[in-house]
Structure formats: C-alpha cells, structure tokens
Amino acid sequence: MSPAFAFQTITNGLSRCRLFMVFPNDPFRRKKVEKETRALVLLRRAKTLLVILFLASPFLCRAQSPEQATAFAQATQSMREGNLDEAGAGFAAIVKQTPAFAEAHFNLGLVRDEQGQYEQALASFQKALSIKPHLHGANLFLGITEFRLNRLDDALTAVKKETTLFPKDANAWMWLGVVHLAQDHPEDAVEALDKADRLRPKDPDILYHRGRAHLLVSKNSYAEMFKVDPQSWRVHRVLAQANAEAERHVDAITEYEAAIRLAPKQPGLHEELGSEYRNANKIPEAEQAFERELEIDPNNVLAKYKLGAIAVEQGDGAKAKRLIEEALQERPGLVHADYNLGRAEMLLGNDATAAQHFEHTTRIDSDPDVVEQAWYQLGTAYRRLHRVEEARNAMQMFQKLKDQEAESSQTRLKNYEAQQSTGVAAPQPTQDDPK
Numbered sequence: 001m002s003p004a005f006a007f008q009t010i011t012n013g014l015s016r017c018r019l020f021m022v023f024p025n026d027p028f029r030r031k032k033v034e035k036e037t038r039a040l041v042l043l044r045r046a047k048t049l050l051v052i053l054f055l056a057s058p059f060l061c062r063a064q065s066p067e068q069a070t071a072f073a074q075a076t077q078s079m080r081e082g083n084l085d086e087a088g089a090g091f092a093a094i095v096k097q098t099p100a101f102a103e104a105h106f107n108l109g110l111v112r113d114e115q116g117q118y119e120q121a122l123a124s125f126q127k128a129l130s131i132k133p134h135l136h137g138a139n140l141f142l143g144i145t146e147f148r149l150n151r152l153d154d155a156l157t158a159v160k161k162e163t164t165l166f167p168k169d170a171n172a173w174m175w176l177g178v179v180h181l182a183q184d185h186p187e188d189a190v191e192a193l194d195k196a197d198r199l200r201p202k203d204p205d206i207l208y209h210r211g212r213a214h215l216l217v218s219k220n221s222y223a224e225m226f227k228v229d230p231q232s233w234r235v236h237r238v239l240a241q242a243n244a245e246a247e248r249h250v251d252a253i254t255e256y257e258a259a260i261r262l263a264p265k266q267p268g269l270h271e272e273l274g275s276e277y278r279n280a281n282k283i284p285e286a287e288q289a290f291e292r293e294l295e296i297d298p299n300n301v302l303a304k305y306k307l308g309a310i311a312v313e314q315g316d317g318a319k320a321k322r323l324i325e326e327a328l329q330e331r332p333g334l335v336h337a338d339y340n341l342g343r344a345e346m347l348l349g350n351d352a353t354a355a356q357h358f359e360h361t362t363r364i365d366s367d368p369d370v371v372e373q374a375w376y377q378l379g380t381a382y383r384r385l386h387r388v389e390e391a392r393n394a395m396q397m398f399q400k401l402k403d404q405e406a407e408s409s410q411t412r413l414k415n416y417e418a419q420q421s422t423g424v425a426a427p428q429p430t431q432d433d434p435k
Contacts, residue, residue: 068098075104079111087111095127102132106141113145121145134165140172147179155179163192170200177209186216233262237269240276249280267297274306283310301331309340317347336365339374346381355381362397372401 075090091108094101109124125142128135143158156179162172177193180186193210200206222238229235240255256273263269274289287310293303308323321344328337342357358378365371379394 068094068101072101072104076107079107084111084115088115095124100131102128102135102138105131106135106138109138109145110141113141113148118145118149136166136169137162139165140169140175143179144175147175147182152179152183156183168199170196170203170206173199174203174206174209177213181209181213181216186213186220189213190217231262233259233266233269236262237272240272244272244276244279247279249276252276253280265296267300268293270296271300271303271306274303278306278310283313286310299330301327301334305331305334305337308344309336312340312343312347315347317344320344321348336361336367336370339365339370339377342374342377342381346377351381351384355385368401368405372398372405375401 071090071094075087075094078084078090079087088108088111091104091111094104095108098104105124105128109121109128112118112124113121122142122145125138125145128138129142132138139158139162143155143162146152146155146158156176159172159176159179162169163176166172173192173196177189177196180189180192190210190213193206193213196206197203197210225232225234225238236255236259240252240259243249243252243255253273253276256269256276259266260269260273270289270293274286274293277283277286277289287307290303290307290310293300294307297303304323305327308320308327311317311320311323321341324334324337324341324344327334338357338361342354342361345351345354345357355378358374358381361374362371362378365374375394375398379391379398382388382391382394
C-alpha cells in the first residue's frame with residue numbers, strides 16, 4: 001500500500017467529519033470557510049449584542065442628552081429587530097452629532113458589517129477603538145470583518161488584541177482559533193480553541209472548530225510519519241486502528257499482524273489484535289493474543305480483563321473472576337465489569353453476589369443491550385434464590401426492553417421501506433473539494 005493511499009485510508013477512518021485544508025490564497029476554499037462560518041458569525045453577534053449594545057442605559061448615556069439617549073435606544077432596538085437601514089441611519093445621525101460616542105460608532109460598524117458594507121464597518125470599528133481602545137467586542141468584530149475580507153493577518157492581529165484585553169472571553173478565543181485554521185495553522189488553532197473550551201465547555205460551535213483543529217493536527221502528524229518512515233510498524237498500526245473504527249475487522253487483523261511482524265514485542269499490539277480477533281468471533285486466536293500480550297506486558301489491564309471476559313464465555317467462572325478482579329484492582333470502573341463479574345459468580349454458584357452485580361449493572365451501565373441482558377440474568381439469579389416476585393419483575397423488565405428494541409427495529413425497517421417505495425435514495429457522500 002502506498003503512503004498516499006495509506007494516509008487517505010487513515011483520514012477516512014479517523015473521523016466522519018468533513019475535513020479540508022484551508023489555504024489563504026485559494027479563493028475556492030476560502031469561500032467554503034466563509035460559508036461555513038456565516039451562521040456562526042450571526043449567532044455570535046446576536047449573543048454579543050446582549051452584552052455590548054448596553055440598551056442605552058443611564059450609565060452609558062450619563063454624558064449624553066436625553067434626546068441622544070432616546071435616539072441610541074431606538075437605533076439599538078431597530079438593529080435587534082433586523083431593521084438595518086433604520087438602525088444605520090439612527091447610529092449615523094448620533095455619531096454625526098456626538099463624534100466621541102464610541103459605542104455608537106461600534107454599533108454602526110455592526111450594522112454596516114451586516115449590510116455587507118465591510119470597509120465602512122472597519123472604519124466605524126477603528127473609530128470606536130480610537131476613542132475607547134478597551135471597548136469590549138470592538139477588536140473582535142474588527143477582526144471578524146477583516147476575516148470576511150480575507151485579510152487574515154489583520155484579522156489575527158485584531159482578534160489577538162481582544163484575547164489580550166479580555167482573556168476570559170470564550171468568543172474571542174474561538175475566533176482566534178478560526179482565523180488560525182483559515183491560515184492553515186492547526187497547531188495554533190488547537191491552543192486557542194482548547195482555551196475557549198475551558199472557558200465555555202460544551203459549546204457546540206467551539207467543540208466543532210476544536211474537533212476540526214485536532215483532526216487536522218492528527219492528519220499532519222500522520223502525513224509526516226508516512227513521509228519519514230513509510231514502512232514503520234506504526235503505519236500498519238494506524239491503518240489497523242482506522243479499519244477497526246470502520247468495523248472492517250478482517251482488514252484490521254491483517255494490518256495488526258503486519259505490525260507485529262515488524263515489532264513482535266511492542267506493548268499493546270497483541271492486545272489490540274486480540275480485540276479484533278474477538279470482534280471477528282475468532283475466540284481461540286483472541287485468547288492466544290491476549291496471553292501473548294501479558295507475556296510482553298504483565299501490567300496490561302485490558303488484556304487481563306478481556307481474557308476474563310473470554311473465560312466467562314467459555315464457562316470458566318474461577319478463572320474469569322480472578323482475572324476480572326485483578327484488572328479492577330488496577331483500574332476500577334472497567335466497562336461492563338459488573339455484568340461480567342455477575343456472570344462469573346453465577347458460574348461459581350454464588351447467586352446472591354451475582355444478583356448484586358446485575359442490579360448495579362441495570363443502574364449504571366450505558367449500553368442498552370448489556371442492560372437488557374443484565375435484567376435477564378438478574379431474573380435467573382433471583383429465581384435460583386427463590387425470590388419469586390423479584391424474579392418475575394426482572395423478567396418483565398427484560399421482556400419490556402426486548403419488545404421496545406423489536407418495535408424500534410420494526411419502525412426503522414418501515415421507514416426504510418417507505419423511503420425505497422417513494423424512490424428517495426439515501427444521500428450519497430460528496431467530495432469536499434471537487435478539484
């Protein structure tokens with residue numbers, strides 16, 4: 001496999017997100033960035049207005065006449081209602097009468113930017129900053145307007161000033177990251193967007209741009225790795241991981257085996273290979289791979305735990321319990337641990353202990369399939385313990401979940417059949433850049 005093809009395979013496996021490199025001198029791709037961020041600009045502007053426009057408060061307009069305060073409030077309200085011509089005329093009249101009113105210049109800049117009159121917007125933002133250099137938001141929107149004009153260096157300078165003046169402004173850090181992305185500097189973008197995420201966690205816009213920046217850094221890193229050593233075992237490992245992510249388990253096994261031939265004692269490889277064998281239902285091969293991993297790295301918790309899970313499937317309760325408990329001592333909270341321990345305890349005849357594990361599984365496990373099976377196993381354990389009413393309730397819950405799953409599957413099938421009967425095809429993937 002050529003390095004170029006390998007790189008494309010890894011890129012496809014890393015994420016289903018749309019990825020494209022942004023080059024400052026490429027108008028086609030620059031337009032893609034602007035289109036992508038357009039809605040974000042409007043959304044963030046609307047939110048920022050709530051903070052910056054001040055709604056003509058007495059504090060803001062203390063030095064202004066009552067007439068000017070009223071005019072400012074009316075122009076502000078017009079802008080918030082989307083009456084841009086009226087708002088622009090209002091703010092223009094105010095700055096003509098009161099040239100030192102920084103906030104009015106700033107709001108006029110927002111109106112002109114929204115109207116697509118970017119040069120006039122820049123002039124208004126710059127005037128506002130000349131009057132009040134620390135006006136919150138002015139450097140940010142100056143930078144956003146420069147960005148829209150593809151003046152990325154000027155945009156970077158302005159947005160950086162905003163982050164310096166207001167280091168806790170998540171919007172400013174996000175836009176600093178967006179500009180870095182447009183300049184094809186994903187490493188710098190990651191630093192800025194990580195900062196934005198710390199300031200405002202779980203923001204979908206920040207998370208989107210942050211994820212894209214990290215993916216681009218990954219792409220660049222892997223591309224450099226292929227360039228330096230295209231025959232490295234690491235290349236095969238990354239290819240294997242990409243195939244595993246795409247659920248191409250046979251292909252993943254092939255790549256892991258190739259990696260192991262080049263680095264037979266590399267920690268982690270046999271454990272990952274064993275997981276793919278197990279996904280391909282090759283249980284003896286999986287068991288052998290996990291055992292080989294523990295010979296190389298006796299502290300590999302995942303290999304030990306997965307061996308325990310295989311022992312459960314093979315009916316060896318004692319071995320399963322020993323391995324799973326040893327793994328949990330080193331890393332508490334392993335996924336589905338209570339369910340697997342419950343199965344091991346049932347194999348050993350410890351039904352009361354097994355029931356406790358299954359009860360815990362039904363409360364905390366996030367996998368609906370595991371929860372469904374836990375209710376079944378719990379009903380079985382209760383029945384063995386002669387807890388008849390609790391056994392009946394557990395089995396009823398199991399049946400309820402099973403029926404819900406069947407109903408959901410039937411609904412999906414009907415939707416698919418309806419789609420086919422109307423001739424509506426599922427959307428096909430498109431190339432990010434037809435060039």
